[in-house]
Amino acid sequence: MALRFNRRVWLFLIGSFVHGLGQAFMFLxxxxxxxxxxxxxxxxxxxxxxxxxxxxxxxxxxxxxSRRFGEVRTIKLGSLMGLLGITIIALAGGPLxxxxxxxxxxxxxxxxxxxxxxxxxxxxxxxxRVHLFxxxxxxxxxxxxxxxxxxxxxxxxxxxxxxxxxxxxxxLRAALIAAAVFQLIGLIAIMMIxxxxxxxxxxxxxxxxxxxxxxxxxxxxxxxxxxFGAGLTIPYLNLFIEAKFAIDFKTLGSLFGWxxxxxxxxxxxxxxxxxRLGHLKTGLVVEASSLPFLAVLAYSGYLPIVILAMFxxxxxxxxxxxxxxxxxxxxxxxxxxxxYTALNNLSWNVTWAIAASVSGVFRxxxxxxxxxxxxxxxxxxxxxxxxxxxVLKYIWLYLPEKRGxxxxxxxxxx
Numbered sequence: 528m529a530l531r532f533n534r535r536v537w538l539f540l541i542g543s544f545v546h547g548l549g550q551a552f553m554f555l556x557x558x559x560x561x562x563x564x565x566x567x568x569x570x571x572x573x574x575x576x577x578x579x580x581x582x583x584x585x586x587x588x589x590x591x592x593s594r595r596f597g598e599v600r601t602i603k604l605g606s607l608m609g610l611l612g613i614t615i616i617a618l619a620g621g622p623l624x625x626x627x628x629x630x631x632x633x634x635x636x637x638x639x640x641x642x643x644x645x646x647x648x649x650x651x652x653x654x655x656r657v658h659l660f661x662x663x664x665x666x667x668x669x670x671x672x673x674x675x676x677x678x679x680x681x682x683x684x685x686x687x688x689x690x691x692x693x694x695x696x697x698x699l700r701a702a703l704i705a706a707a708v709f710q711l712i713g714l715i716a717i718m719m720i721x722x723x724x725x726x727x728x729x730x731x732x733x734x735x736x737x738x739x740x741x742x743x744x745x746x747x748x749x750x751x752x753x754x755f756g757a758g759l760t761i762p763y764l765n766l767f768i769e770a771k772f773a774i775d776f777k778t779l780g781s782l783f784g785w786x787x788x789x790x791x792x793x794x795x796x797x798x799x800x801x802x803r804l805g806h807l808k809t810g811l812v813v814e815a816s817s818l819p820f821l822a823v824l825a826y827s828g829y830l831p832i833v834i835l836a837m838f839x840x841x842x843x844x845x846x847x848x849x850x851x852x853x854x855x856x857x858x859x860x861x862x863x864x865x866x867y868t869a870l871n872n873l874s875w876n877v878t879w880a881i882a883a884s885v886s887g888v889f890r891x892x893x894x895x896x897x898x899x900x901x902x903x904x905x906x907x908x909x910x911x912x913x914x915x916x917x918v919l920k921y922i923w924l925y926l927p928e929k930r931g932x933x934x935x936x937x938x939x940x941x
Contacts, residue, residue, distance in 0.1 A: 545713035551674025552706030572887015579880035581633025586873035589641040597723025598646035605638030617703035660849040671787030679780015745923040754875035756912025758882025789842035806854035817843035825906030
């Protein structure tokens with residue numbers, strides 16, 4: 528397979544990869560860092576949810592920005608805001624400053640989520656679009672592997688040098704500062720991408736409109752359920768594993784790292800699956816296969832089995848994103864692509880943020896003694912939400928395409 532991408536795409540991939548390393552560092556330790564600052568579960572839930580709320584609130588303005596000034600400028604601004612956010616969090620001395628950092632993280636995420644997919648779609652054609660989406664996803668999950676494995680060792684390295692506990696605030700802060708450094712390096716690569724030519728043709732399209740409302744609805748609503756299900760448990764998976772099995776940071780980082788690597792390997796076979804089964808069947812089959820492993824992850828008390836389930840579930844569920852993303856980009860018009868990205872991110876982030884906040888309050892009400900039991904209830908909610916999303920995708924997207932009604936989804940407006 529010849530990877531015939533232009534220089535702008537390669538710089539984007541490099542920047543995304545290094546940015547992903549920093550994100551992996553942050554997400555591995557954020558919840559432990561917030562606990563070391565003295566935040567209760569409800570406040571930790573708010574810090575986790577605020578970026579999603581901010582992303583949702585700014586998704587539509589970000590579409591305007593992307594259409595008015597181009598995807599590349601939007602990506603650059605998003606990367607800069609993300610770096611600012613993680614730096615503020617790393618230097619936080621209490622909950623208020625951490626919330627401010629989380630806000631800037633959400634601002635950056637809004638710009639990146641709106642611009643990334645349209646940028647990749649515009650820089651490719653039908654012959655290499657799925658490959659680029661898959662490679663970008665694989666690089667991000669590969670960065671998650673390296674970031675988790677390396678990041679999991681930073682508190683130990685710092686603790687050994689400074690003679691403090693790996694779970695101490697200074698050791699955890701060192702890991703977040705390292706995350707900020709990686710995001711700075713990624714920003715340098717992003718800033719080297721040449722800007723889009725913005726002329727009258729672009730400025731005429733700044734008004735937010737949706738041409739194909741029927742297809743937009745069918746694409747976005749199922750993702751709202753995915754966002755809600757994920758928000759209940761996935762942001763706190765590190766807390767769940769640590770609480771249930773009492774493992775150290777280095778082991779925890781390795782677990783999350785190998786999960787990311789398994790996802791990257793699965794993503795790389797997506798183009799072959801899409802070619803053989805089609806976008807929709809690939810997405811549905813892979814997502815449905817992840818549910819039994821999610822149940823094992825949630826309820827098994829045997830660590831090796833949980834580790835295997837964690838690897839497999841993460842690989843299967845996350846690997847479907849290129850299939851759904853490239854399907855949407857292929858079936859939507861150029862003007863609807865940024866709108867879809869914004870609406871999809873808005874709805875996903877709102878439900879994710881609500882669920883993350885509810886999860887934090889629920890776990891605090893259950894108390895530390897029942898922390899693992901609380902997660903058991905929350906995982907059941909996650910499975911119900913994922914299953915509901917799959918049912919909607921099957922009824923609204925797969926069945927009409929199977930019956931030869933795809934033209935109605937692509938071209939008929941409400």
